Amino acid sequence: MSLLKRFDALIQAHKAVSRCGIDPFGVKLERVLSPTRAIVDGRPVILAGTNNYLGLTFHPDCIAAAAEAARREGTGTTGSRIANGSYALHKTLEERLAGFFERRHAMVFSTGYQANLGIISTIAGPDDYLIIDSDSHASIYDAIRLSSATVIRFKHNDAADLDKRLHRLSGRPGNKVIVVEGIYSMLGDQAPLREIAEIKRRHGAYLVVDEAHSLGVLGEHGRGLGEHAGVEGDIDFVVGTFSKSLGAVGGLCVSDMDDFDVLRVACRPYMFTASLPPSVIASVTTALEVVRTDSSRQQRLWRNVDTLYDGLDLSGFTLGRQKSPVIAVHLPDQETAVRIWYELLEAGVYVNLALPPATPTGTPLLRCSVCADHSRDELETIVEVLRAIAQSHGVIGAPARSVRA
Amino acid sequence: MLEPHNKTGVPIRRNTDIMKDLDVDSLAVMDFIMNLEDLFDISIPLNAMAEIRTVEDVAEVVLKMKTNENGL
Numbered sequence: 001m002s003l004l005k006r007f008d009a010l011i012q013a014h015k016a017v018s019r020c021g022i023d024p025f026g027v028k029l030e031r032v033l034s035p036t037r038a039i040v041d042g043r044p045v046i047l048a049g050t051n052n053y054l055g056l057t058f059h060p061d062c063i064a065a066a067a068e069a070a071r072r073e074g075t076g077t078t079g080s081r082i083a084n085g086s087y088a089l090h091k092t093l094e095e096r097l098a099g100f101f102e103r104r105h106a107m108v109f110s111t112g113y114q115a116n117l118g119i120i121s122t123i124a125g126p127d128d129y130l131i132i133d134s135d136s137h138a139s140i141y142d143a144i145r146l147s148s149a150t151v152i153r154f155k156h157n158d159a160a161d162l163d164k165r166l167h168r169l170s171g172r173p174g175n176k177v178i179v180v181e182g183i184y185s186m187l188g189d190q191a192p193l194r195e196i197a198e199i200k201r202r203h204g205a206y207l208v209v210d211e212a213h214s215l216g217v218l219g220e221h222g223r224g225l226g227e228h229a230g231v232e233g234d235i236d237f238v239v240g241t242f243s244k245s246l247g248a249v250g251g252l253c254v255s256d257m258d259d260f261d262v263l264r265v266a267c268r269p270y271m272f273t274a275s276l277p278p279s280v281i282a283s284v285t286t287a288l289e290v291v292r293t294d295s296s297r298q299q300r301l302w303r304n305v306d307t308l309y310d311g312l313d314l315s316g317f318t319l320g321r322q323k324s325p326v327i328a329v330h331l332p333d334q335e336t337a338v339r340i341w342y343e344l345l346e347a348g349v350y351v352n353l354a355l356p357p358a359t360p361t362g363t364p365l366l367r368c369s370v371c372a373d374h375s376r377d378e379l380e381t382i383v384e385v386l387r388a389i390a391q392s393h394g395v396i397g398a399p400a401r402s403v404r405a
Numbered sequence: 406m407l408e409p410h411n412k413t414g415v416p417i418r419r420n421t422d423i424m425k426d427l428d429v430d431s432l433a434v435m436d437f438i439m440n441l442e443d444l445f446d447i448s449i450p451l452n453a454m455a456e457i458r459t460v461e462d463v464a465e466v467v468l469k470m471k472t473n474e475n476g477l
Contacts, residue, residue, distance in 0.1 A: 134435065144451060151451040155439060165448050357432045 017334070017355065020342040024353040027345070034058055035247075035373045040350065046378050048308075048368045049352040053325045054216050054297045055373030056247035059290060062283040069282035076277040082265065089281040096288055097252055101223055101238060105260035107253045108281075110273050112212050112241025113139040115251025117146060118269035119239055120179055120208060124149035127174040131165060133157065133191070135184050135360045137210065146268075149177070156184075156360065159195035166203040176205035182214030182225035186360055186367065188326030190214070193225050197234035208237045215291075216245030217325055222291045222298060242280070246287040250276045301325055301372040304379060308370055311383035316396035328354075329366040329386070336393050337364030340386075347385045406440055407460070419461040438463075445471055 017024055022041075031039040035055035036047050056062055069089065077084060090108055097106035109115035120143035124130045128149045132140055135156040144151045152169075155161040162178065169176055178200055180191040193209070200207045211224030219227025224240070226232040236257060242250035253263075264270060276284075290297070309323050318330040331337040334355055341353040344366075352367040359365050368382070390396045407417055412428040415421070423429050429437070441463070442448055447470040457463055 134439070152448045153435075153439075153451060168446070168448055357430055362432055 017338050017353075020338050022342060022345070024338060024341055027350070029350075032057075035371050036375075036378055038350070040345065043346075043348060045345065045348045045350045046374075046382060047350050048370070048374070048382055049350050050371070051213070051244040051326075051369050052247060052371050053213075053245045053301055053369065054247070054287075054291065055371045056245065056287045056290060056297075059247070059287065061290065062247060062286045065286040066279040066283035069278040073278035075279070077275045079274055080271060081275045082271045084275070086275070087278060087281070089278055089285070090275060093281050093285045093288075096285055097254055100221075100288055100292055101254040102232075103238070103254040104256045105254065107260070107263060107270065108276065109251035109253070109270055110276055111249060112239075112243055112251040113142075114269040114273065115239045115241065115253055116140050116210060117143045118267040119237055119253045119263070120144065120177075121146035121269070122263060122267040123206070123208070123237065124175065124177045129169055129172075129174055129176045130179060131162065131176060131205070132179045133181065133184075135186070136179065137181065137185055137212070140179055140181075140210065150174075157189060157192055159192050159199060162196060163199045163203075166199065166205060170203065176203060177208060178205050179208045179210070182209055182211040182218060183324050183326060184360075185213055185326060186354060186358075186365060187320040187322075187328045188213075188324035189320055189322040190218075190225055190324070193229040193231055197229070197231040200234055206236045207234055208239060209235050210239045212239070212241045213244060213324075213326060215240045216298065217301065220295070222295070242284045242287075245291065246284050248280050248284045248287065250280060250284060297372040301370060304370045304372065304374045307376060307379045308368065308374075308382060311379065312368075312386065315383060315387040315390075317386075317390070325370040327368040327370065329368065330361065331364045331366060331395060334364050336395060337366065340389050340393055340395070341366060343389045344386060347389065349382050349385050351382075406444075407437055410434075410437060417460060419459065419464075421460050422458050423460065423463070424458070441467060447471055 029038045029040055035052045035057050038045055038047055081090060094106040094108055109118060116139035120140060124147055126148040130144055130147060130149045130151045132153055133156055134153045152165055154165050166176060180196060183190055209226055214224040216222040218225050221227060226235045226238060237253055237255045240252045242248045305323055305325055309327055312329060313319055320328040337353060344351060354365040354367045356362050391398055410427060410429045410433045415426055423434060438449055445467055449466055449470055453466050457466060
């Protein structure tokens, strides 16, 4: 039997979704023009599936900082910080991150995925328990495979279920570490963090919050759901990414925990991978400063969320329940979802197609992400185009007509 | 509890392989496990899930969790 034979079912499934003429998981953006525009297949498209929440990928200061750092310090670090040493830039970014989050310690990872992988797998040992939300991101699921701890899942965003599971563990030795996300990446819903923090205190557990989608998006200072919910003091480790609101790539962890720096020589996904290049560190350092000093982007983002969410809601779509920069449009079946997604792209709108089993609902989703730089025009176009295509597939009803004769 | 997920309609026995014989996807297995956890007031660690293939495996894990002092 050939080595990759066991993927036959996956190969068939992938072929089936590519039947529309293009592989939804292999879209080529020929040229990205701005945070909200690109050329695909020679056609201009509106980007609404890039997680570029604050539109910082084209911020002139971030670009200038990245270019200057590349010229001054070269294109890459060519190794890990443990083996090759840290650049002053890495240290500066870590100081800035600690300052931004008002924490004692900060650690930079090469991706957000690795930040979750490293922190979660390292902080809980063989006698400990990791208690994770059932809708956790793949990086959290992969972290538990790397971890030696016993892993228990609680029902998505169900604080009472978490409480029940911690109760079952009461009296057992071993640390209990709860892992949740600020904003869940598929449906855009937020963890009930105030209740979770209360449960964490009551059971003497630890709390890790992944603010990947909420950094720069929630909280007066953009520190995420912890700040927004007023429970930062209960969060032992904040994990995050530079690849969404900060417009680059990389991951972070901040904490007030004593001996935090031991993780630098214990956490394998930190130790055994090349550190971020100077250009990325420089653009992220600048982007963090933009988030810290300019809250207008966050305000614009949420105004745009209102426009797109309300527009789709009024059109009759079934959406994720909580308004967020991730707007999930529920669709009935895979074939319709793939067709609608493809027709949208042809009509100049790029969103993400999410198919089971990668969706928590077991049904397909069109996952739209909103950007602070989307113009009202662009958002209205997205609503109009999506409405027309969905109507032609019978997913939503025809426009309401006046009933007056 | 398993019957609603059964896509092939084959009768469910002790040695039925849940994913293979009933064509139940991993998401539905998780739902089924969570319902079991509620029913028996236990938590089945994800670490134990790798060993579960058949209906009998499920019963053994539940029994272990319910009786063994290592049960959760």
